C-alpha cells in the first residue's frame with residue numbers, strides 16, 4: 001500500500017531486506033497458511049534461553065561457582081557476593097565518600113581498612129586462616145597459597161587451585177564461614193569496642209562448622225576436624 005502511494009524511498013530498502021531475510025531463512029511461504037511462531041533458541045520458551053540469547057557475548061561470571069552454588073546460608077552468600085565485588089562498607093569506602101569512619105583496620109590498628117586488607121592481608125585474619133589450615137582437609141586455606149593475589153576473587157581461586165578436587169566443595173563453604181566470622185569480629189570491634197581476638201573467631205568458626213553440618217552441609221562433614 002505504501003509503495004502504491006509513492007512513499008517508496010524509505011520502504012524499498014526494507015522490502016529488499018525482508019525479501020533477503022526470507023530467502024536466507026529458506027522459508028516456504030504458502031498462501032492461506034497462517035504464520036506460526038516458534039522459539040528458535042531451544043524449542044520451548046524459557047526465561048533462561050531468552051536471557052542467554054539476548055546476552056550471548058556476556059562473560060560468564062565466576063560468582064555462580066564461587067558464591068551462589070556453594071553450601072552456605074543465604075545471608076552469607078550475599079555477604080560473599082559483596083566481598084567479591086569490593087562493595088563492603090569498609091573504611092576505605094566510607095573515606096572516599098567523606099563519611100565518618102575510624103580509618104584503621106580495627107583488627108590490627110595499622111592499615112587503612114579495605115575489604116582486601118581485612119580478609120586477606122591483616123595479620124589477625126592471617127592468623128585465623130593459618131589456624132584453619134591446620135584442620136584436616138583445610139590445608140588449602142593457608143595464606144601461602146594466595147601470596148600473589150590482588151583481589152578477593154583471585155584469592156579464592158588460588159585457594160581452590162591448591163585444594164584437592166574432592167575437597168573443593170568443602171573448602172568453598174569453609175572460606176565462606178571463616179570470612180563471615182572475620183567480618184562479624186570486625187563489626188564487634190568497630191561498633192562495640194571489642195578487643196580483637198583470633199581465638200574468638202576460631203571458636204565461632206568451630207561452633208558454626210558443627211551447626212552447618214547438622215543443617216546439611218555434607219561437604220564439610222569430617223574430615224574438617226582438628227588433626228591434633
Ligand SMILES: [Zn+2]
Nearest residue numbers: 105107108122
Ligand atoms: Zn588489619
